[in-house]
Amino acid sequence: MPVLEVKNLKKSFGQNKVLKGVNLTLEKGEVLAVIGSSGGGKTTLLRCLNFLEIADEGEIIVDGEKVFYIGDDGKPHVPNNGGEYMGLVFQQFNLFPQYSVMDNLTLAPRLAAKRCPDYKENKKSIIEQIESQAREILAATGLSEKHSAYPCQLSGGQQQRVAIARALMMSPKILCFDEPTSALDPELTGEVLKVIRSLKDSNRTMVIVTHEMEFARNVADKVIFVADGIIEEEGTPEEVLSNPKSEKIKHFLSVLKKDEI
Numbered sequence: 148m149p150v151l152e153v154k155n156l157k158k159s160f161g162q163n164k165v166l167k168g169v170n171l172t173l174e175k176g177e178v179l180a181v182i183g184s185s186g187g188g189k190t191t192l193l194r195c196l197n198f199l200e201i202a203d204e205g206e207i208i209v210d211g212e213k214v215f216y217i218g219d220d221g222k223p224h225v226p227n228n229g230g231e232y233m234g235l236v237f238q239q240f241n242l243f244p245q246y247s248v249m250d251n252l253t254l255a256p257r258l259a260a261k262r263c264p265d266y267k268e269n270k271k272s273i274i275e276q277i278e279s280q281a282r283e284i285l286a287a288t289g290l291s292e293k294h295s296a297y298p299c300q301l302s303g304g305q306q307q308r309v310a311i312a313r314a315l316m317m318s319p320k321i322l323c324f325d326e327p328t329s330a331l332d333p334e335l336t337g338e339v340l341k342v343i344r345s346l347k348d349s350n351r352t353m354v355i356v357t358h359e360m361e362f363a364r365n366v367a368d369k370v371i372f373v374a375d376g377i378i379e380e381e382g383t384p385e386e387v388l389s390n391p392k393s394e395k396i397k398h399f400l401s402v403l404k405k406d407e408i
């Protein structure tokens with residue numbers, strides 16, 4: 148059974164039809180790279196997958212559970228706690244500047260724990276468990292020494308690694324990244340890509356919007372090229388990046404190549 152199925156997802160902003168019917172299937176442990184020109188709808192797709200935007204039509208099915216759909220009454224149905232299904236790492240990190248690294252990681256799980264019926268009587272052990280999970284994740288992302296630092300005291304690469312660690316705290320079934328290295332100086336992209344690579348090695352299912360074609364080639368199982376609100380081309384990295392068929396993707400890749408030179 149696929150871990151993610153997206154069916155006919157559509158989203159408009161006013162007259163602007165941004166997603167015109169996106170269909171996707173992802174198996175457990177697979178990495179999907181999403182590529183495409185600016186303004187093509189990649190961020191909107193990720194935001195709809197993370198329920199930060201509410202799609203107008205379509206379905207999102209996670210592990211066989213229909214988590215987003217339009218009901219018979221025409222109203223969209225969105226899960227109460229979307230974070231258990233989907234996590235999102237933003238281009239600009241979006242850390243809470245007023246909180247330490249540790250608090251950035253533990254804030255959402257602590258708020259979620261408060262909603263549990265046994266929270267009051269088990270508060271101490273619940274918080275200890277959340278903090279111990281945070282320490283484990285910080286160690287796995289190479290950030291143990293930074294647990295008390297504030298975001299402004301960290302490099303961009305470290306901040307993005309904190310953002311990844313924070314997303315992992317909710318144990319989402321699918322982790323999404325929106326151009327995770329595009330706000331970083333080139334010398335800092337490697338450390339972030341290394342963490343993402345290690346997540347792939349530990350069998351995480353991920354959707355990664357990226358302009359790093361070499362990274363997409365190395366880490367992705369599937370690549371989709373999004374243009375004008377549809378998936379214009381899809382396949383293995385070899386198929387899409389080395390043997391593109393449509394003129395749009397050929398043009399997109401040739402412009403990227405020129406930029407790299």
Ligand SMILES: Nc1ncnc2c1ncn2[C@@H]1O[C@H](COP(=O)(O)OP(=O)(O)O)[C@@H](O)[C@H]1O
Pocket residue numbers: 160163165183184185186187188189190191192
């Ligand atoms: N919140 C919003 N309100 C209105 N228009 C939006 C909003 N978010 C995105 N758009 C529009 O949707 C289109 C796709 O944007 P986006 O999903 O950010 O593309 P990409 O990430 O591929 O560059 C653009 O025309 C953009 O202006």
Ligand SMILES: [Mg+2]
Pocket residue numbers: 189190191325
């Ligand atoms: Mg974008």
